[in-house]
Amino acid sequence: MSEALTALGWDDTFAQPYDAYLDTLSADDAGVSVPARVVGVERAAYQLRTEHGPSEALLAGTLQHAPDGARVAPAIGDWVVARPIEGEDRYRIVHVLPRKTTFSRAVNAGGPRRAVSEQVIAANVDVILIVTALDEDFNPPRLGRYVTAVRASGAQPVILLNKTDLVPDVLPFLEAARAVSEDVPVHAIRADAPGGQDALRAYLRPGVTVALIGSSGVGKSTLTNALLGRDAALTGEVRAADRQGRHTTTSRTLYVVPGGGLLIDNPGLREIAVWDPNLAAFEEIEALAAQCRFRKCTHTTEPGCAVQAAVRAGRLDPDRLDAYREQQTTRRARRR
Numbered sequence: 188m189s190e191a192l193t194a195l196g197w198d199d200t201f202a203q204p205y206d207a208y209l210d211t212l213s214a215d216d217a218g219v220s221v222p223a224r225v226v227g228v229e230r231a232a233y234q235l236r237t238e239h240g241p242s243e244a245l246l247a248g249t250l251q252h253a254p255d256g257a258r259v260a261p262a263i264g265d266w267v268v269a270r271p272i273e274g275e276d277r278y279r280i281v282h283v284l285p286r287k288t289t290f291s292r293a294v295n296a297g298g299p300r301r302a303v304s305e306q307v308i309a310a311n312v313d314v315i316l317i318v319t320a321l322d323e324d325f326n327p328p329r330l331g332r333y334v335t336a337v338r339a340s341g342a343q344p345v346i347l348l349n350k351t352d353l354v355p356d357v358l359p360f361l362e363a364a365r366a367v368s369e370d371v372p373v374h375a376i377r378a379d380a381p382g383g384q385d386a387l388r389a390y391l392r393p394g395v396t397v398a399l400i401g402s403s404g405v406g407k408s409t410l411t412n413a414l415l416g417r418d419a420a421l422t423g424e425v426r427a428a429d430r431q432g433r434h435t436t437t438s439r440t441l442y443v444v445p446g447g448g449l450l451i452d453n454p455g456l457r458e459i460a461v462w463d464p465n466l467a468a469f470e471e472i473e474a475l476a477a478q479c480r481f482r483k484c485t486h487t488t489e490p491g492c493a494v495q496a497a498v499r500a501g502r503l504d505p506d507r508l509d510a511y512r513e514q515q516t517t518r519r520a521r522r523r
């Protein structure tokens with residue numbers, strides 16, 4: 188197993204299905220196939236890393252339009268089987284290898300039955316760092332919901348308390364965060380100070396894929412830059428590309444961290460707080476609810492309900508109201 192591949196996260200869990208897939212190909216096809224990791228996705232264009240460095244790729248038609256409709260589009264972090272496109276400097280992705288972990292969201296696929304389908308946000312992430320800041324963002328019940336979402340993906344959750352400089356005493360925050368879940372490590376960090384992120388190096392071991400999630404403004408970008416060193420990922424990739432005398436677009440989403448480890452910085456993961464109804468705030472609904480005639484309005488059949496009025500007027504998506512109700516119900520159940 189090549190060292191360049193293991194540094195990208197390749198191991199036996201991928202090597203076995205890879206070999207099995209190659210057995211189904213002709214000797215010629217198998218001979219030119221390579222394993223590659225998806226490090227960038229932009230619409231139909233994919234950036235891969237093979238053991239020889241970065242390259243561009245397209246999706247094979249068979250993956251784009253699977254006959255049973257069960258399209259397996261590669262996501263960031265996926266391991267795939269790729270084959271060079273003849274006469275071009277690009278690959279074609281012909282197969283997606285089974286995932287070790289899958290961080291996904293349910294999306295409303297529409298249609299008469301309001302079908303829900305799964306959108307994979309990131310694949311094969313080993314550790315997800317849940318970032319919170321010691322300001323008004325700090326909210327243990329929400330941390331608990333993040334932990335649940337991370338566990339559902341198969342990745343290991345770790346809680347990071349950032350902006351420790353903003354509080355006189357970190358200890359009560361550490362204790363509250365530790366109480367969220369017994370077996371989730373908690374680290375107090377400072378993303379914006381030299382050495383303030385040292386605790387994280389233990390997770391960024393060669394071949395280990397790490398991702399950051401948390402609300403906007405908690406310090407995910409600052410942390411990413413501190414871990415990567417300014418433009419480290421970019422220069423690293425340009426150098427690898429130069430070896431073969433060409434320039435390849437650098438990946439923006441899966442970085443190779445200097446000193447070991449891989450870091451996924453993905454807008455889809457960043458937005459989890461927005462799209463996961465369990466994590467979301469329902470500010471616009473709460474603003475409407477304040478205008479309901481009855482203070483304990485359930486926004487179902489009460490007269491003078493401003494929330495129902497907004498739904499009837501097309502100003503509020505009924506799906507969002509459903510999600511809000513669901514959240515309120517679980518909260519009431521938890522309080523009991």
Ligand SMILES: Nc1nc2c(ncn2[C@@H]2O[C@H](COP(=O)(O)OP(=O)(O)OP(=O)(O)O)[C@@H](O)[C@H]2O)c(=O)[nH]1
Pocket residue numbers: 349350351352353376377378379380401402403404405406407408409410457
């Ligand atoms: N006081 C303090 N400020 C910090 C710390 N880490 C980051 N910040 C500041 O917090 C602000 C937000 O940080 P970002 O890194 O942009 O936060 P983010 O999570 O990437 O936010 P989005 O890009 O919106 O998802 C910036 O002004 C940072 O300088 C810290 O440890 N202490």
Ligand SMILES: [Zn+2]
Pocket residue numbers: 476479480484485486487489491492493494495
């Ligand atoms: Zn109401």
